[in-house]
Amino acid sequence: MESHAPRLDLFGSSPVVAKALKHFASASRALIDGSRLPKATQDLVMLRASQINGCGYCTDAHSKDLAHAGESAVRVNLVAAWREATVYTDAERAALELTEQGTRIADAAGGVPDEVWANAAKHYDEEQLSALLLFISLINASNRMGVINRMAGGDYQPGQFG
Numbered sequence: 783m784e785s786h787a788p789r790l791d792l793f794g795s796s797p798v799v800a801k802a803l804k805h806f807a808s809a810s811r812a813l814i815d816g817s818r819l820p821k822a823t824q825d826l827v828m829l830r831a832s833q834i835n836g837c838g839y840c841t842d843a844h845s846k847d848l849a850h851a852g853e854s855a856v857r858v859n860l861v862a863a864w865r866e867a868t869v870y871t872d873a874e875r876a877a878l879e880l881t882e883q884g885t886r887i888a889d890a891a892g893g894v895p896d897e898v899w900a901n902a903a904k905h906y907d908e909e910q911l912s913a914l915l916l917f918i919s920l921i922n923a924s925n926r927m928g929v930i931n932r933m934a935g936g937d938y939q940p941g942q943f944g
Contacts, residue, residue, distance in 0.1 A: 786934040810920050817913035822853060823877050828921040829861050830878050831885045835925035838935030850940035873905035877914055884918040
């Protein structure tokens with residue numbers, strides 16, 4: 783049986799790594815606090831990418847953050863099957879599609895299709911699209927750190943990071 787403990791204490795491994803991680807977290811915090819992208823959309827996007835990437839820690843965190851913010855269990859639980867669900871707005875669906883395409887980028891020869899981008903652009907302005915792009919990029923990087931470092935899900939408490 784494999785251990786559920788992280789492989790490394792990234793913040794304690796070296797001052798350079800700790801400093802880089804603080805900058806990474808600051809970038810995420812700046813987006814969360816300053817973007818006009820709706821908070822529910824932010825967390826739906828981060829949850830969906832985390833599900834696709836199999837990151838237990840991030841899936842745990844973002845599903846709990848959504849519930850803590852008052853999202854219904856139906857909306858949280860159906861993110862994995864959003865195409866077959868009726869509980870998301872057209873804007874949220876466009877964000878989720880862009881998230882999937884941006885997360886599965888290696889599966890799509892030629893990258894994210896223009897029609898996926900155009901659909902998102904119908905619902906979000908340039909600032910929101912820029913934030914969405916950064917949220918997708920940052921959560922994918924976080925997921926990779928979590929999976930590689932074997933960060934287990936289950937113990938996250940909403941608000942534990944501020």
